[in-house]
Amino acid sequence: MVLLIASLIAVVWRSDHTILLLSSILTLFVSLWFMQATVRVFDLRRPTIAGVWFFCYLLMCWLPSLLIFMEITPEGYSYPIYAGPHLPRFLFATTAILLAVPLGAWLANWALQFKPVAVASYFEHPVLETTQISRAYIVLLSAALALTLLYFYEVKELPIVAMVKDPGNFAYLAMLREESFVGLDSHFVYAYSVLREALYPFLIALALVKYIATKQKKWLVLFFTSLSAGVMFASVSIARGPVATILLVVAACWFLCRLEKVTTKQVAIALALIIAFPLYVSLASSSVDATVADALRIVFVRLCYSPAYVAYVYFEVIPKEVQFQYGAATGKLALLLGREHFDAARYVLFTIYPDALETGSAGGAFFADFYANFGLPGVVVGGVLLGAVMQSIQILLTRRRKTAASMAAYAFMFYAFYMTISRSLPTVLLSTGVIFVLGFWWFLAKSDERLNASLDS
Numbered sequence: 001m002v003l004l005i006a007s008l009i010a011v012v013w014r015s016d017h018t019i020l021l022l023s024s025i026l027t028l029f030v031s032l033w034f035m036q037a038t039v040r041v042f043d044l045r046r047p048t049i050a051g052v053w054f055f056c057y058l059l060m061c062w063l064p065s066l067l068i069f070m071e072i073t074p075e076g077y078s079y080p081i082y083a084g085p086h087l088p089r090f091l092f093a094t095t096a097i098l099l100a101v102p103l104g105a106w107l108a109n110w111a112l113q114f115k116p117v118a119v120a121s122y123f124e125h126p127v128l129e130t131t132q133i134s135r136a137y138i139v140l141l142s143a144a145l146a147l148t149l150l151y152f153y154e155v156k157e158l159p160i161v162a163m164v165k166d167p168g169n170f171a172y173l174a175m176l177r178e179e180s181f182v183g184l185d186s187h188f189v190y191a192y193s194v195l196r197e198a199l200y201p202f203l204i205a206l207a208l209v210k211y212i213a214t215k216q217k218k219w220l221v222l223f224f225t226s227l228s229a230g231v232m233f234a235s236v237s238i239a240r241g242p243v244a245t246i247l248l249v250v251a252a253c254w255f256l257c258r259l260e261k262v263t264t265k266q267v268a269i270a271l272a273l274i275i276a277f278p279l280y281v282s283l284a285s286s287s288v289d290a291t292v293a294d295a296l297r298i299v300f301v302r303l304c305y306s307p308a309y310v311a312y313v314y315f316e317v318i319p320k321e322v323q324f325q326y327g328a329a330t331g332k333l334a335l336l337l338g339r340e341h342f343d344a345a346r347y348v349l350f351t352i353y354p355d356a357l358e359t360g361s362a363g364g365a366f367f368a369d370f371y372a373n374f375g376l377p378g379v380v381v382g383g384v385l386l387g388a389v390m391q392s393i394q395i396l397l398t399r400r401r402k403t404a405a406s407m408a409a410y411a412f413m414f415y416a417f418y419m420t421i422s423r424s425l426p427t428v429l430l431s432t433g434v435i436f437v438l439g440f441w442w443f444l445a446k447s448d449e450r451l452n453a454s455l456d457s
Contacts, residue, residue, distance in 0.1 A: 020088060021066060024095040028062070031098035038105045039391065040116045045259050046123055048116075049410070050105050050390045053417045057097065060421050061365055064308035065094035073305075082316060090315040093367050093376060094308070097383040104387025114395045122398040123259060127213040127407060136447030140440060141203055141226060147188065147195050148233045154186050155236070190431070198412070198433025200230030201246050202440055205253035205411050209404035212257045245415055253411035307365055307422040313348045314368040319375075322347065329372040330426055344372045369424035386425055390417050393438070405444040412437050 031054075035041040041051040067073070069091045071081045081087075109115070186192070207223035210216070227246070234242035318324065325342050328334045334341040349362035364372075370382030393413055397406050416434045429435050 020091060021069065024062075024066065024091055027095050027098050028058075031102060034099065034102040034106070038102050038109060038116065039394075040119065043120075046120050047256075047414070048119055049394045049413045049417055050101065050387060052414045053390060053420070054101070056418045056421060057101075060304050061308050061311070062094050062098065064305050065091055065312070067305075068308060068312050073309075081312070084316075086312075086315040086320070089376060090312050093315070093371060093379045094311075096376075096380050097367055100380050100383025101387035101390075104384035104389075105391035106387075107384070108388045108391035108395065112392065112395050114391075114399075119394070119398055122402060123256075125402045127209060127257070127402055127404055134444065134447040136444045137203070137206065137222075140199065140443075141222070144195055144199050144203060144226070145229055147191060148229055150188065151192055151195075151233065152236075154188075193431055194433055194436055196234055196242050197245065197431065198416075198436045199440070200226065200233065201249035201415070202408050202412050202433075202437050204230050204246060205249050205408035206404050206444070208250060208253055209257060209407045212254075213404060249408075249411050249415050252414045253408055256407055256411055310348060310352070310362050310422070311365040311368040313351055313362070314344065314364045314372055317348065317351055318344075318372055322372075324375050325373050327373055329369060330424065344369070363423050363427065365422060366420040366425045366428070369426075382425065386417075386420060389425070389429075393434070396438075397441075400445070403445065405441045409437050409441040 032041070035051065035054055039048045039050045039054075040046065041048070041054055043051075068081055069087050071083065071087075073081060204223065204226045207219055207226055211219035211223055227250070230246050231243055234246055322342070322344070325334075325344070327336075328339045328342045329344040331341050345363045348364065352362060363369075366386060367379045367382055370378035374381070390413075397410050397413075400406055413434070416428055416432050416437070419432050420428050423432060
């Protein structure tokens, strides 16, 4: 961290905006202290939802925002950054989040009378599980498999098959990818999204924890069954994220179960598995002379620069081209307010890619969505709200008994709130599946309580 900050300062001194950049870096130190006091962000063996989110935000939003502010782009990145008043606004927004989120987490701690040391107590307890398979798990897995079969029935041409037959045909594969999911003519598109984003990752992680806790082979069979079905379903559209999502949640769940035994080598292997499918897709859908290094660069830029760049474009076009929307940029809120929805994500997409597919969108980070609606005050309030939501869920999970379902939900929340780096908060709560996974957890908890009661009687 010291070397990183020293390197940043060395770059800053060569900039025309030294004071603004130094202020942003100094804010980072205040934020680190605030996060440590609130959620013990440096206790890597007792990871918290807000703590994991914080480091992801630093790497994938705040650091790139400094580069964008200095008009620095990765080599070969063809989209220009324009100087103007939107650049200081953008840097203020990404820096304000460093204080707003820990403030929201602190408010949640204060309102719910929660102390950070309680997280350590949660991890010290063993997972409380029976060896029986609950009906609730079978119901959820059966629903997932039924939806998977229905999806394969409704999709006319599978993008992953087309990619294997005709690799390198990027335009055709991009069209198929959109038609196989976002543009699919089906009444179950939203259900498929929840299945891919939330239900499969949760069920797979749950089966893994059950097996680790009970050592029963039937849970190992259920783990591989759900994993195979989930990876198959997630890989069909050749989107880079869904398969990585499943592996990320599984890796996080395994990490939570083995906190004191995890080695650096094991973490490296897990990361390699997580990026394997995105790397393969990037390589197969690129030009025939693309190398592994080219694919790695694409994946790295997509993860560590593109989210910040897309968010920057929101600040470039609003309010210069489009006025603040005061709720209309968020679909559900626009409906409640009785206003016509303005699709800011699509507007930004066509600003970046004028020839993009009509079904596409460029969802910005959560603070970009708040900015599109309410300007810089919305960014600050949105950051406080995100911190409060993450910490409230942290408190909810760690105050209940430690079960496989709560561990799976805990691991899922790492992924879900990481997605606020490229999605709005309402999208993360609904489409990404935060609310659904909390519902699955409650459903399983009630089922386990009834099962335990019947076994005791």
